[in-house]
Each structure stands twice: as structure tokens, then as C-alpha cells.
Amino acid sequence: MNEAASVIAADARPRLPRGVRLVHNEAQGGWVLLAPERVFKADAIAAEILRRCTGEATVAAIVDDLAQTFVAPRERILTDVTKLLGSLADKRLLEL
């Protein structure tokens, strides 16, 4: 596994580019991220993060929002968010 090549800055405003869509699908058992010729199952945490990647909110604001909504430690959320967004950006599935 490669280290993430993409840096996730706190003031970046991540968004899903054209051709990458988060959809809910009953038959497939929940949230899925549709991407060029690939499909990724998104667990509940990933889906909550990705729903907030609209290009408007900053990474810092997304982390604050998640920490507040789920009453969870900010540090842990920041780790989850950075990891997920970094791995998606490396696959060219996220714009920063």
C-alpha cells in the first residue's frame, strides 16, 4: 500500500468531481460510491463524510460538524476524514 500522495489541508473544500456519485441502493445493501468503471461500498462513516463533500464546506468545518453531530472526539474524526479523503484523492475520485 502506498502512502497517500495527496495532502489534505484544513481549508480545502473537497468535492466529488463529475463522474463520481454517492448513491443509496437497497439492492446493494446501502451507500455506494459510483466511479469510473468502479463501485465502492461506503460504510456509514464514509457516507456521512462524503455527503458533506459538496465543495462548499472546508475540511475543518466538515470535521467540526461530524464531531458535533456524532458527539465524538475531534481528533479521531480528523484522522478518519484525512485517511478517507487522501485515499480518494489518490484515486482521482475527489477534488480538493
Add this chain to the structure above:
Amino acid sequence: MLAPAEKLPTPLGLLAELTHRCPLGCPYCSNPLKLDPRTDELDTATWARVFREAAALGVLQVHLSGGEPAARRDLVEITAAARTAGLYANLITSAVGLTEKTLDALADAGLDHVQVSIQDSIEASADRIAGYEGAFARKRALAAQVVRLKLPLTVNAVVHRANIARVGDLVELALALGAGRVEIAHVQYYGWALENRAALMPTPEQVKRAVGEVDALRERHHGRIVIDAVVPDYYAKYPKPCVGGWGRRSLNVTPAGRVLPCHAAETIPGLEFWSVRDHSLADIWASSPAFRAFRGTDWMHEPCASCPRRHEDYGGCRCQAFALTGDARATDPVCHLSPKHAIVEELAGVRREAEYVYRR
């Protein structure tokens, strides 16, 4: 005691072969030798129904393919119908015959992604392989337009003896064109590629070098472009899990409406295929004899039947097993555990400097 019935899998993808017409003549084309004629092609409304039925079945992505899908005058309507059905619409094109105006309209209709084929990094060689002068230039122009429209772009490069030395250049070309993804697909020997096998077959040294090069390129370009590789079958130790397992993840609808578990399935004699003209897609997926023939693992013989990898590779490819051994239930002879594995080793050694038999 009766064993509980195995749960029917949910398909993910639908390959929609809109037409077999194509201006190119690539000698590795995976279309069948006997092409569906234009007069048999499904109409727009039937494709729209198929997409709705696919979405209801759980399918997420539709791959609009061919032939060259742009040979259909209703490609924009078909694409819009895929999006209306809720599917992710992926266009697989040669770029030839797909005009600038049509691509603009496709983008407006909600097209999600474009995959364009490139035959080589050198123009003259690319056009020779495609059997079409000017194809390379057209592909470059289309790729630029895709990027201008901010649509994601994949470059697909099928590699074989004539271009395998330029795997690195092909990846550089994909990067220069603005692709987010490139497929380095070692040719798979079905359809026209099987006809041209001796002319396409690379040497073991070439394959080894190309595989190493792709690993190094992936490392070097990590984060810039995704490099997906289709392994060179005849040199593998284990077979590929063909189509992710027969009747497990995908279906293929031919231009005339026959529904196949994979694009080469019609090469296996005795299989009964159902058509979307007569049955719903859900009905076909669950009950058509062709889909049931090799679904799961009950059909397997040894050495597959007791193999710990049987749920990973599903015995490999049924079409290849039939093409090389004459028995569709046999272990894919690509597997080193197959009693017929020597056939593959022998065929991999057969190379001839022959003219291509172009797909026409």
C-alpha cells in the same frame, strides 16, 4: 435434508452492446466473428426498458459499448434513458464517428464517464493496428474535448506484440491527454483475437518486462493516474475470475437483445440464451438456462471442485476452457493445476509474423 437454496447474487454492471457496427478493424476485437446485423438491433425504447429493469435488479452501472456505440443515431437518447433509470452511464468508444456535437449532447444528457481506446503511442502504428487511417488523431481530439467538458477520462490500451514495448509511453500519453485512469489490458484471446493469436502473442520476455514496467509506473504516478492492468492470461499461474464469476456480477446484452453472462458466452455450444424481447431482465438473470449453467460451484469437476480457490476464481473462464479443451466444464487451462495446462504453454510459444485478420 435439503440444503438451503443459495441466494441469488445481485448484478453490479450491464454491458450494453448497442451495435456491432464499428469503423475500426482491430484484430483483437472481442466481438464475435459472426456480428449482429443492423436490422436486428434493439430500438431506443427497448434499451430504455432494459435499463429500467436493470436498475430494478440492482445494477448500478451501464457500459455503453459495441462495436462503436456512436454508430447509433439515438446514442444521446439511449444515454439519457440510462441516467433517467438511475444508472451510472459509461461510454466505451473508439472516438471514430463520435462527433464533437454528439459528445456535447452526451455530456448534457448526463454521461458520467468516457473510456477511449488507444491502439499505440506512435500514430502510424496505432492507425495500422486499428486498420483506420486518421484514427489516432481523432482519438486525441476527442480525449481533449472530454477533458474540456470536465468528464472523467479513461484510456484503454490493449497490449500485444506490436505495442507491448511501449507500455510506458502509453501511460505517458494517457497522462498527457488528461486521463485519470488508464487500463493496460494484455490481449485476451477471444473472438477476433483468437483468430489472430499467433500474430498478437508477445514473447515471455516482453510480457515479463511489461509487467515489471507497469508496477514501476504505478509507483511513480501514484496520485496522478490510476493504472489498472489486465494480466496476460496465458502467462498466469492461476486463472482470472472471469466476469467476477458466471452470473454473479454482470450481464451483457447483445445488439439484437440476447442476454449473455459474458461477451464470449455464445462461443460455448448448447447454451440457451434468452432475449430481452421475450423476457424481463430479472427473469433472465434468475432463470435463463445460460445464466444457471455455470453459476456458483456445483457444476465444477476436479481439480476445481475441491480447490480452496474455487470461490475466488470460479474455475476461471468457461469460454476459454471450451476454446482450448473442448469442454466448458473443465478447469480453465490457464491454471497450472489444470491437467491440460500444457496446451496453454504450447500456444504461448506459437508466434507468427502474419498479416492481421482485421475485424470487418
